[in-house]
Amino acid sequence: MSEFYEGMAEIFEIDTSMITSDFELYSDEAAWDSLAIVSAIALVDDCFDVMLEGKALAECKTIADIETLIAAVKKS
Numbered sequence: 001m002s003e004f005y006e007g008m009a010e011i012f013e014i015d016t017s018m019i020t021s022d023f024e025l026y027s028d029e030a031a032w033d034s035l036a037i038v039s040a041i042a043l044v045d046d047c048f049d050v051m052l053e054g055k056a057l058a059e060c061k062t063i064a065d066i067e068t069l070i071a072a073v074k075k076s
Helices: 002-012 034-048 054-058 063-075
Strands: none
Touching: 002 034, 034 054, 034 063, 054 063
16 A cells, blocks of 8 residues: 555655545645546556546545545456
């Protein structure tokens, strides 16, 4: 999971220590825009070998939401 958190911190250009499961994607520290979403799709594919849909990812509000989405896709 730390590789994923490090990657998300890189996407948002913030310190890794700021990324937790409660981190809000739509906040002053984050720009959850189309570029960040595409970058997150590639990151999740690299870290978990899971391909997420951009539309589903765009609906996520926190890192925990992304983690839940990853788990759901892995189960299917």
